[in-house]
Amino acid sequence: MSEHDSTPGTQRPYTHRIRSFVVRGGKITPSQQRALNELLPKYQLTSDVPFDAKRVFGNHNPVWLDIGFGNGESLVHAALNDPDVNLVGIEVHPPGVGHLLLEMEKHGLENIRLYQEDAVDVLENAFADDSLDAVHIYFPDPWHKKRHHKRRLIRPDFVALVEKKIRHGGRLHLATDWLPYAEAMHEVMQQFPAFRNQAVAAGEPPLSSARPPWRPVTKFERRGQKLGHKSHDLIYTLRKL
Numbered sequence: 365m366s367e368h369d370s371t372p373g374t375q376r377p378y379t380h381r382i383r384s385f386v387v388r389g390g391k392i393t394p395s396q397q398r399a400l401n402e403l404l405p406k407y408q409l410t411s412d413v414p415f416d417a418k419r420v421f422g423n424h425n426p427v428w429l430d431i432g433f434g435n436g437e438s439l440v441h442a443a444l445n446d447p448d449v450n451l452v453g454i455e456v457h458p459p460g461v462g463h464l465l466l467e468m469e470k471h472g473l474e475n476i477r478l479y480q481e482d483a484v485d486v487l488e489n490a491f492a493d494d495s496l497d498a499v500h501i502y503f504p505d506p507w508h509k510k511r512h513h514k515r516r517l518i519r520p521d522f523v524a525l526v527e528k529k530i531r532h533g534g535r536l537h538l539a540t541d542w543l544p545y546a547e548a549m550h551e552v553m554q555q556f557p558a559f560r561n562q563a564v565a566a567g568e569p570p571l572s573s574a575r576p577p578w579r580p581v582t583k584f585e586r587r588g589q590k591l592g593h594k595s596h597d598l599i600y601t602l603r604k605l
Contacts, residue, residue: 396462403465409452409477411489420477421450426497429529430454431483432504432517434584436464441580443473449497453478454486484525493528494604498535503584506542518549523556532604539579539597541588546571546596559600573597 392400409415417427426449433439433453443451453476455461461480468476479486504517518538526536536559540546550570553559563573575581575597585595 392459392462395466396459399462399465399469400458403469404461404480407465407468407477409479409490411479411481411485413490414492415452415490415495417450421475423450425450425475427452427495428498428500429491429496430500430502432501433460433464433478434503434582435460436467437580437582438500438502439464439476440467440471440473442578443468443475444471446578447475449475451476454481454483456480456482484522487525487529491529494531496529496534497531498537499526499530500537500579502537502539502579502582503541506540506545516545516548518545518552520552520555523552523559527556527558527602530602532602534602536600536602537576537579537597538599539575539595541585541593541595543571543594543596546598549598553598553600558603558605560603562599562601565601571596571598573599 409420417424428442428446428449428451430439430442430451430453433455434457436453436455439451439453442449453464455464455478458480461478464476464478467473479490501517506516530536538549538553540549550561553561561570561573564570575595576599579597581589588595
């Protein structure tokens, strides 16, 4: 299982959305609960309000969206290393949200905002088309069993939604430590020729992109490496006509 869960599929025209996440209770520490109570109101965004970077961050810096951020390691890493980027995260699990808020408080990070709701609702309702410079989806739940593959996040309907929201020249970065899912991701992405696989463009196999500096090796990933799991980064540049 992955630490990250998100949501597949656009809500429209589908009358029944198959979700790729299950909201688990999870144990919330007292400090995480304090962060949820005191800090979340300051940094939380909601999908019923259109996202405006100038209003939210006070600038027009690039906007990167991290879907299913787990405990927020990738967001904190990016915020520290790319202070001139506006970072937005989506995560439904309260312990992970609380952990991120505590790290933001610890490091004094003001270039992160977050949504604690369904990623599809956020993309459909909050973000205008061509408004994102990058979308990162790291280690979404692979849903190993074949009967559960329909729950996987990286599906054609979801990628079509993401494609509309990324600017020309923007980035989609996927990562997984489950080779069959990496191969399935590649098959899905081949249906979208506007997304150019950076590894293929460099003459390399499609699953061979090296981990870039904006993605850290997380605690979850290190645990998988000890079990012999190899991480696969699939990085795409969007070229709109």
